[in-house]
Amino acid sequence: MKRKLRKYVAFLLMPLLLLMTMGTVPAHAASTLGINVDGAILIDAESGKILYEENADKSLGIASMTKMMTEYILFEAIKEGTISWDQEYKVNDYTYAVSQDRRLSNVPLRKDGTYTIRELYEAVAIYSANAATIAIAETIAGTETEFLKLMNAKAEELGLKDYKFVNSTGLNNMDLQGMHPQGTGEKDENVMPAKSVAKLAYQLLKDYPEVLDTTKINSKIFREGTSDAIKMDNWNFMLPGFVYEYEGVDGLKTGTTDFAGHCFTGTATRDGKRVIAVVMKAVDAKGVGSYKARFDATRALFDYGFGQFSEVEFVPAGYQFKDTKTLDVVKGKAKTVAVEVKEPIRMMVKTSEKDLFVPELVIDESKMKDGALQAPVKKGTVVGHVNLVKTEGTDYGFIDSENPGAEVVTKGAVEKAGWFALTMSAIGDFFVSIWNSAIGFVKGLFK
CATH class of the missing domain: 3.40.710.10 (DD-peptidase/beta-lactamase superfamily)
Known part of the structure; x- marks a missing residue:
């Protein structure tokens, strides 16, 4: 009898409890600030x-x-x-x-x-x-x-x-x-x-x-x-x-x-x-x-x-990406050139989310030929830009979406190699290619 009475009381109180709960729910969804605008x-x-x-x-x-x-x-x-x-x-x-x-x-x-x-x-x-x-x-x-x-x-x-x-x-x-x-x-x-x-x-x-x-x-x-x-x-x-x-x-x-x-x-x-x-x-x-x-x-x-x-500074000026500190250069006096971020990247982010943004290097492929820069390369040549990627949650992006982030530029210059150096390099590359082919042929015989 008592059990039935408790169920009956609970049934009567349920609508009241629901109304009380509804009263505690915000009038606007969590995605808005509760402003009344179109x-x-x-x-x-x-x-x-x-x-x-x-x-x-x-x-x-x-x-x-x-x-x-x-x-x-x-x-x-x-x-x-x-x-x-x-x-x-x-x-x-x-x-x-x-x-x-x-x-x-x-x-x-x-x-x-x-x-x-x-x-x-x-x-x-x-x-x-x-x-x-x-x-x-x-x-x-x-x-x-x-x-x-x-x-x-x-x-x-x-x-x-x-x-x-x-x-x-x-x-x-x-x-x-x-x-x-x-x-x-x-x-x-x-x-x-x-x-x-x-x-x-x-x-x-x-x-x-x-x-x-x-x-x-x-x-x-x-x-x-x-x-x-x-x-x-x-x-x-x-x-x-x-x-x-x-x-x-x-x-x-x-x-x-x-x-x-x-x-x-x-x-x-x-x-x-x-x-x-x-x-x-x-x-x-x-x-x-x-x-x-x-x-x-x-x-x-x-x-x-x-x-x-x-405001958080995510990338300082002169920053170098660990996996891409240099880019290859062909026909130059040097084989590589160092690259760095030209200007610091600072922007306002939600304080609680500042650790969710990760800098990502984007190389401009139009500046490259077969994965390398072609000499001569001037100091400060723009070779790409930096994107800040949010790893979790919604990212509204930037108001000027067509503009990339901070530019990535060459840290130094690479002069074009002289004709003799280029010739010797080409000869060296030729013999290296022949040697590699021969090695590959011999290995193939023993497979």
Whole structure:
């Protein structure tokens, strides 16, 4: 009787125990950080190592994060001397009309006004000013339609994937008052996967780190001291002094449209380490998009990067692989040449996983002939590269997957042997070949 009673009580308590157990299970799978986004990625800004990704290959709306491409092309044009910071832009009907739309982020431009490229750039980098962005595009390419060609060409050059540009700003084309670039749809909007957005940001910081001198400014007066003066508060509310301030944040670009939702490409440094985070269409726990949602998601990525990862030097400069310290050389004064790693390999990895990465030598077979280098061989000749192979678990790889790791180069030089030495060597090789054949023949007789 007692046994039956115990079984009955256990049967009644089972549903309650199951509910209690379910309550202790995390709301998100172990593979995520519990952020509410349509796409996200976190990378080491120095090496390009991907530290975390979530739906990072799906093309999504990027809104004003588009302006990072416009900034990249601007810096390149300044560097090449095709335009200058002091060059002046004269407002036309298109940029005037867009600038007067106060629903959009803008600094109002005078219909008969002229503005320097530096003024317009600061309005773009700090305030995400849309008409100012179009003005820069027109200055560089003549029209925004022609500027789109530069954007597409640069995207291909940088190796971005699955992108579509329809304007220079990231606005929906409906907001451009019927003056959107030729060949694009009236309701089109720019799209790109989080991985490509991160790669664009990575290259922008690599090639033009001076962009941070402006993106870190939290507030500035546009045309200060004039009747056109307007305060520009940076839309990056993670900068010092703002409501979602995060230590070390100094960029990079927010983005918000109905189509794209609340997006952000943020970058921060701490203890000498810089990371880049991208969040796309961020929402809160109730599914509602907001500024807070995108900065909360970014904060979670930053905390994960700085808290769980550390920079490790896996291979020092001058490192030689135990099994391949030298490569054979033919037709040279020396038979071999030493090879070494040119630059150290450092990158951020999960502290608990640093012992799982093993350096692997990859020889460039196109530099070899029949397994050897051909003299003459110069010192510092690139003969291969190093891959870091993770022996266990998931490895997200690098944001710039087409770039190999550190180069492996020749440690010294090998001059080509003179004709007499080459002749004697050939004769020696000939007789050695005959001798080996004879030995093989004799051995064959006794088998």
